[in-house]
Amino acid sequence: MAIVLLAVWILGGVIWFTDGKRISTRWASATAFIGGFGFLAGVIDEIWLPYFMQSNYQTNTLLQTLDYLSNISSYICQAGLPYAFLMFAVYSQPEGAKRLKKHLSLLLFIPILITWYVTPIIPELQFHYGWMVLWVVPYILVGSYLIVMQFVKERDPIMKRSHVITIILCVIPVLFVMVTIYIFRTMGLYDAWKYNLWIIAAQFILFLIFSLKYGVLGVKIRVERHRLDTTFRAMTSGAEILNHSVKNEVGKVQLYAHRIENYAEQTHNEALQKDVRVIMQSTEHLLAMVQRIRSKMQDITLQENSHDLVTVIKQAVSQAQPIMASKQANVIIPPHVSIRLQCDAVHLHEVFTNLVVNAVEALREDGVIKFNLYTSKRYLVVSVEDNGSGISKENLPFILDPFFSTKKNSSTNFGLGLSYCYNVMRKHGGLLEVHSEKNQGTTVFLYFPLDRLVN
Incomplete structure (x- = not known):
C-alpha cells in the first residue's frame, strides 16, 4: 500500500511538472494527490498504528495523533476527490469563460463544507454516506460525461487518442472508486476499497507505458x-x-x-x-x-503580422511546382476560407515549402499530398499528409534532430529541414508532430495556439 501511495503522489508531481501553468493540469495533479490521501489513511491504519502499538515507543498521544491524521487523510480523499475530478473535467473544456468557471468552482465547493459540518472526525470518522452519495455520484458522473464528450467531439486524431487515454487513466478508476468507496458503503460494505489498490497500480503502469509511447497530459511532449x-x-x-x-x-x-x-x-x-x-x-x-x-x-526572430494562412500555403505549394511535376504529384488544399493568423509569413512559407518538398521526395508516381485545417481544444491544426514511402519506427524518434536524415544518397541534404520547421513552430508558441508508418505515408501536424487567430 505504501508503494501505491508513493506511485500516486509521484504521478501527481509529474503531471504538475509537465504543464503546471494550465489550470486543468493543476486539477489533474490535485486529483492524484487528493486520491493519495486515501492510501495514506490506509498506510496509517494498516502499517503505522499496528507497528507502534506493538513497539516500546507507543504513547497515547502518538496513537491519538496517528488516528487523527488517518481520519483527516480519509476525509480529504473522500470529500475532495469528486470535487477535484469534476474541476479537472470543467477546466478541460474549451468552452466557457474563466470567470464563469471560477464562480462555478466556488458554488460546487458548498457540499464539501456541508460534509465537513455534518461529519464527526474525533474520536472516529463517521461519514453519512447517504448524504455523500447525493452529491458525490452526480459530481463524478458529470465529470465523466464531460471528458467522454470531449472525445466524441474531437476531430484531431492525436487529441482524440489523448482523450481515450484520459478516459482509461482517469475516468475508469474514478468510477470504480465511486462504486467501492461511496455506493458500496451505503450497503454496509466497507472493505471493498482495498480493491482500489489493484486499479491504481494498473493505472500507474499504464501511465508509464502511455507516457513513453504517446505522451499523457504533456509528459512526453515536455521531455x-x-x-x-x-x-x-x-x-x-x-x-x-x-x-x-x-x-x-x-x-x-x-x-x-x-x-x-x-x-x-x-x-x-x-x-x-x-x-x-x-x-x-x-x-x-x-x-x-x-x-x-x-x-x-540560427536563432529565429519573428516578424509578425496578420496573414491569411491558406494563401501562405498556396504560395508555398506554387513555389514547389517544379519538383511536384517531376513526380506528377497531386496536392489537395481545402477550399479557401479566410483564416487569418498572427504569424511570420516568410518563415511559415519556408516551413510549408520544406514539408511539401519532403512529401514529394517520398512519393511514388501520381502520389497525393493533402492539407487539412481544423481547430482542436487549444490549437488551430494544419496537417500535411502524403501517401508516400513513410518512415520506419527506428528512424521516427530522430527525424527532428538536427543533421539527421533518411536521405542517405543526397549530398545536398543536411537533415536540417524538419529541425528548422520545429524551431519556427516553437517560436510561434506551437508544436510540430510527425506520425508515419513504413509504406503507409506520413502526416505532419502543425499546432498553432488559438490566441494567434485574428478575429
Whole structure:
C-alpha cells in the first residue's frame, strides 16, 4: 500500500511538472494527490498504528495523533476527490469563460463544507454516506460525461487518442472508486476499497507505458521538447562558431588564391590558372554550404503580422511546382476560407515549402499530398499528409534532430529541414508532430495556439 501511495503522489508531481501553468493540469495533479490521501489513511491504519502499538515507543498521544491524521487523510480523499475530478473535467473544456468557471468552482465547493459540518472526525470518522452519495455520484458522473464528450467531439486524431487515454487513466478508476468507496458503503460494505489498490497500480503502469509511447497530459511532449530545445541551442552555438572559423580560414585561402591567380595571368600559365579556378570554386561552395547550415540553425526572430494562412500555403505549394511535376504529384488544399493568423509569413512559407518538398521526395508516381485545417481544444491544426514511402519506427524518434536524415544518397541534404520547421513552430508558441508508418505515408501536424487567430 505504501508503494501505491508513493506511485500516486509521484504521478501527481509529474503531471504538475509537465504543464503546471494550465489550470486543468493543476486539477489533474490535485486529483492524484487528493486520491493519495486515501492510501495514506490506509498506510496509517494498516502499517503505522499496528507497528507502534506493538513497539516500546507507543504513547497515547502518538496513537491519538496517528488516528487523527488517518481520519483527516480519509476525509480529504473522500470529500475532495469528486470535487477535484469534476474541476479537472470543467477546466478541460474549451468552452466557457474563466470567470464563469471560477464562480462555478466556488458554488460546487458548498457540499464539501456541508460534509465537513455534518461529519464527526474525533474520536472516529463517521461519514453519512447517504448524504455523500447525493452529491458525490452526480459530481463524478458529470465529470465523466464531460471528458467522454470531449472525445466524441474531437476531430484531431492525436487529441482524440489523448482523450481515450484520459478516459482509461482517469475516468475508469474514478468510477470504480465511486462504486467501492461511496455506493458500496451505503450497503454496509466497507472493505471493498482495498480493491482500489489493484486499479491504481494498473493505472500507474499504464501511465508509464502511455507516457513513453504517446505522451499523457504533456509528459512526453515536455521531455521531447526539452531534449530538442537543448540540442538546438547547442547546434546553434556550434553553427555560429563553425561559420566564423570557416569564413576566416576560407578568406585566407581566397587571398592567397588571388595572388596565385595574378601570378598565373602574368606568366600566362594556363594550367595554374585552371587550378586556381578550381580552388576558388571549392571555397565558394564551402562558404555557401556553411551559410546554408547557418541559415537553418540560427536563432529565429519573428516578424509578425496578420496573414491569411491558406494563401501562405498556396504560395508555398506554387513555389514547389517544379519538383511536384517531376513526380506528377497531386496536392489537395481545402477550399479557401479566410483564416487569418498572427504569424511570420516568410518563415511559415519556408516551413510549408520544406514539408511539401519532403512529401514529394517520398512519393511514388501520381502520389497525393493533402492539407487539412481544423481547430482542436487549444490549437488551430494544419496537417500535411502524403501517401508516400513513410518512415520506419527506428528512424521516427530522430527525424527532428538536427543533421539527421533518411536521405542517405543526397549530398545536398543536411537533415536540417524538419529541425528548422520545429524551431519556427516553437517560436510561434506551437508544436510540430510527425506520425508515419513504413509504406503507409506520413502526416505532419502543425499546432498553432488559438490566441494567434485574428478575429
